[in-house]
Amino acid sequence: MGEDILLTGQLVDFTDDPFSNPFEECALYERRGGIVLRDGLIVARGGADALRAAHPAARVVDYGDGLILPGFIDAHVHYPQTAMIASWGKRLIDWLNSYTFPEELKFSDPAYAAEIAARYLDLTTSHGTTTMVSFCTVHAGSVDAFFAEAQARGQRVIGGKTCMDRNAPEGLLDTAQSAYDDSKALLQKWHGQGRLEYAITPRFTPTSTEAQLEAMGALWAEHPDCLMQTHLSEQLDEIAWVRSLRPEARDYLDTYEAHGLLREGGLFGHAIHLEPREIDRLAETGASVVHCPTSNTFIGSGLFDMAGLKARGLKVGLATDTGGGSDFSMLRTMAAAYEIGQLRHAPLHPSQLLWLATAGSAGAIGMADRIGTLEPGSEADVVVLDLASTPAIAQRAAQAGDIWEALFPTIMMGDDRAVQAVWIGGAPAAG
Missing domain, CATH: 3.20.20.140 (Metal-dependent hydrolases)
Known part of the structure; x- marks a missing residue:
């Protein structure tokens, strides 16, 4: 069994389809959240402090204000x-x-x-x-x-x-x-x-x-x-x-x-x-x-x-x-x-x-049980976004009232500079 790796930062994941229900009921947001990776899978998701306590031996990778998302x-x-x-x-x-x-x-x-x-x-x-x-x-x-x-x-x-x-x-x-x-x-x-x-x-x-x-x-x-x-x-x-x-x-x-x-x-x-x-x-x-x-x-x-x-x-x-x-x-x-x-x-x-x-x-593509989510048991494919990757994005995000206002400038103006980290199969991607 491999080591536990705890990624911490802001975190967004989905529990339902926001086209079918109000987005507030479909999205999970943790201001200080995290996920635990082990043997290529996500084994835990939640608040960063609780995960640190539950997994004291985990190697911690702290992304600060970086936004942790499914790949x-x-x-x-x-x-x-x-x-x-x-x-x-x-x-x-x-x-x-x-x-x-x-x-x-x-x-x-x-x-x-x-x-x-x-x-x-x-x-x-x-x-x-x-x-x-x-x-x-x-x-x-x-x-x-x-x-x-x-x-x-x-x-x-x-x-x-x-x-x-x-x-x-x-x-x-x-x-x-x-x-x-x-x-x-x-x-x-x-x-x-x-x-x-x-x-x-x-x-x-x-x-x-x-x-x-x-x-x-x-x-x-x-x-x-x-x-x-x-x-x-x-x-x-x-x-x-x-x-x-x-x-x-x-x-x-x-x-x-x-x-x-x-x-x-x-x-x-x-x-x-x-x-x-x-x-x-x-x-x-x-x-x-x-x-x-x-x-x-x-x-x-x-x-x-x-x-x-x-x-x-x-x-x-x-x-x-x-x-x-x-x-x-x-x-x-x-x-x-x-x-x-x-x-x-x-x-x-x-x-x-x-x-x-x-x-x-x-x-x-019929793989909702494996990818596209940070749900425990899913494969550990993760992207971390810097929501202030350029001066133009940073000045707009600084005025945001919630995570969606903070994320939207990166959606509209972001590029590869916004990608702070990528994990594929539980391992950091090369480069």
């Missing part, structure tokens, strides 16, 4: 797009052809895949992200690189080989059969190894034939404990393209549903321009949608209806969508979600933004 969870990313983030000026389809596909072709080289995987995890750790759900490329080596790098860091990540058998460059195409075979082999190799989990990953209907979607549905039925991730209704011209490719389908979601790709454990990125039937079916099946606000504004996709979809009971995660999203930071992503809420005339409270980046995303 951020990024529910939809493309780690292979790290090097081309913030590429100028295209809408989705042109952006894929001009930037994404040329970059993903480079991942046929395992050494390049390993380099980018390490760079990506370095960057996200520096921003306080401890778990992400990533699309890899069509190349099996891109999956191996991502999982191997995460495994070396003791990090909980989810990823999968992107499957595409049409409407992409020759070097990025597989077939229905090879997508099934390769995905199954990777799943058997990595799923459940340490803190790694596999996600079956058809990119989206425009790049997968019916035969490939059918194969992915069959694989998911054989391995129902895996997640399945794809894209849905990101842009209007994308939806029109899907309609031309699948005219018999009732709507975009139906192109997945018809092949067994709609149920709990399904993660649908973007989901901006949904039809009423699609909303009904997402709610009925327990599938999750993932809001990617910086991507949606950067590529000009539209305004996600957070208030409307949460009111319908949908599970919603939050994500950067690297590299369509223009920042690796979940703080910037929370800020963009706030801004989109304002444009929707439904502003989000700081507690709702923070919940989305932690417990909300954990619930959306």
Whole structure:
């Protein structure tokens, strides 16, 4: 049994969903709080003095006024797009052809895949992200690189080989059969190894034939404990393209549903321009949608209806969508979600933004019992924020009347300078 480590500082955690109940009833705040870590898990949470008394042998790491939170969870990313983030000026389809596909072709080289995987995890750790759900490329080596790098860091990540058998460059195409075979082999190799989990990953209907979607549905039925991730209704011209490719389908979601790709454990990125039937079916099946606000504004996709979809009971995660999203930071992503809420005339409270980046995303990916919380028994992934990381933030936070007013300037203006410390699996993250 390892040593006890007591982290002390301010502390915020959630006991319920602040979209469903008053935030005062959902959030736990300790002005002088702490958590005790042991063997990669959180074993106690509460007031700092009480924890010191209960664990007198614990090694204490005191973060002063630093705010102790669950590590951020990024529910939809493309780690292979790290090097081309913030590429100028295209809408989705042109952006894929001009930037994404040329970059993903480079991942046929395992050494390049390993380099980018390490760079990506370095960057996200520096921003306080401890778990992400990533699309890899069509190349099996891109999956191996991502999982191997995460495994070396003791990090909980989810990823999968992107499957595409049409409407992409020759070097990025597989077939229905090879997508099934390769995905199954990777799943058997990595799923459940340490803190790694596999996600079956058809990119989206425009790049997968019916035969490939059918194969992915069959694989998911054989391995129902895996997640399945794809894209849905990101842009209007994308939806029109899907309609031309699948005219018999009732709507975009139906192109997945018809092949067994709609149920709990399904993660649908973007989901901006949904039809009423699609909303009904997402709610009925327990599938999750993932809001990617910086991507949606950067590529000009539209305004996600957070208030409307949460009111319908949908599970919603939050994500950067690297590299369509223009920042690796979940703080910037929370800020963009706030801004989109304002444009929707439904502003989000700081507690709702923070919940989305932690417990909300954990619930959306089916891991609320393990991550996204400081609850005893959960995995010890922790971020500590400096709420006075820059002069502009510090002067605003100094006027705060409560923890939410103190936190909000960091959400809106914070970056990696606000990340005071990161713990992954009960150990301090390198760097």
